[in-house]
Every structure is written in structure tokens, then in C-alpha cells.
Amino acid sequence: MSRHIYSCPLRWSDMDAFGHVNNAVFLRYLEEARIDFMFRLAPGDGSPSFSGGSVVARHEIDYVRPLVHRHTPVTIESWVTKIGAASLTISYEVKDPDQVYVRATTIVVPFNLEAQRPRRITAEEKAVLQRYMDDDGDDAGGTEALVA
Numbered sequence: 001m002s003r004h005i006y007s008c009p010l011r012w013s014d015m016d017a018f019g020h021v022n023n024a025v026f027l028r029y030l031e032e033a034r035i036d037f038m039f040r041l042a043p044g045d046g047s048p049s050f051s052g053g054s055v056v057a058r059h060e061i062d063y064v065r066p067l068v069h070r071h072t073p074v075t076i077e078s079w080v081t082k083i084g085a086a087s088l089t090i091s092y093e094v095k096d097p098d099q100v101y102v103r104a105t106t107i108v109v110p111f112n113l114e115a116q117r118p119r120r121i122t123a124e125e126k127a128v129l130q131r132y133m134d135d136d137g138d139d140a141g142g143t144e145a146l147v148a
Contacts, residue, residue: 001134004040006033007073008094020066026102027059030092033076034106037090037132052119057087058107067094067101074101080132086110086120088129 008029016022038054067074075095082089087109094102112119121129 001079002132004033004037004078004132006036006076006078008032008076009073010067010069010071012069015069018066020068021101023061023063026061026063026094026104029074029076029094029102030059030061030104030106033078033092034090034108037078038108053111053113054108055111055118056106057109059104060106061102061104063102065099065101078132079134080129081105081134083121083126083129083133086118088121091134 010021014021014025075097077093077095078090080088081091087107090106090108092102092104092106093100094104109118110121110125111117
């Protein structure tokens with residue numbers, strides 16, 4: 001299994017009153033990583049794959065540890081845990097080499113922008129996504145989430 005690696009910079013405005021990255025900001029981090037992932041998956045050479053748009057159907061996030069502002073980017077690893085006929089699940093870990101801050105999943109639905117409706121995943125897209133498929137079926141959910 002391959003994972004997509006995204007280096008995400010932290011911004012001063014990402015912090016909340018408690019001095020760590022606000023929980024809602026992690027959705028933006030996941031979005032940045034997901035967009036980078038999906039655009040890098042596009043095969044190019046005039047292929048329409050992944051160019052027609054997509055929508056988020058669901059997010060699930062486990063906050064494991066607080067992340068405080070710093071100048072060093074945080075790493076976001078992304079991989080595919082499920083490919084359906086008309087949706088895919090992307091899992092993530094927001095982490096440093098020695099610790100995980102967030103584990104998350106997003107269900108993404110390919111979308112036909114012209115017709116304004118969901119569409120099926122093409123055979124070409126499925127073939128590309130399978131290179132990032134987790135062979136163990138392990139998603140990003142975990143039992144060590146931070147409980148506040």
C-alpha cells in the first residue's frame with residue numbers, strides 16, 4: 001500500500017484560546033491533503049478522471065493529542081480504505097514521526113458538476129485508487145482518541 005504524504009504548514013490563526021490548533025481547523029488540513037492527493041492521482045494526458053468534481057458526504061475525526069503552533073509543518077498521510085461504485089473512503093493520520101495528533105476518514109462522492117448529481121467511479125479512477133488501497137482494511141478510527 002502506498003500513502004500520499006502532504007506537508008501541512010500551521011498558521012498562527014489556527015490556534016484557539018487554549019493555545020492549540022482548533023478542532024475545526026483540522027477539517028481544513030484534511031481538505032488541503034485530500035485536494036493535493038486527488039489532483040496528484042489525476043492521470044493527465046487529457047484524461048477526464050478526477051477532474052469532474054467531488055463532494056464530501058461524511059467526515060469522522062478522532063482527536064488523539066493537542067497540536068500546538070510551531071513553524072515546522074505537520075505531516076498528513078492519506079490512503080484509500082474503501083472503493084464503492086459511487087464513493088470512496090479516504091483515511092488520514094495527522095502526525096509527526098513520533099506521535100499522531102488526529103486520525104480521520106472522509107467519504108468522497110464523485111460529482112458531475114454539469115448535471116449537478118453524483119456519478120460512478122470510472123474503471124480508470126478505480127485502478128489508480130487501488131494503488132493507495134489499504135490491504136489490511138484498517139481505517140483511521142482508533143480507540144486512543146483524546147477525551148475532553
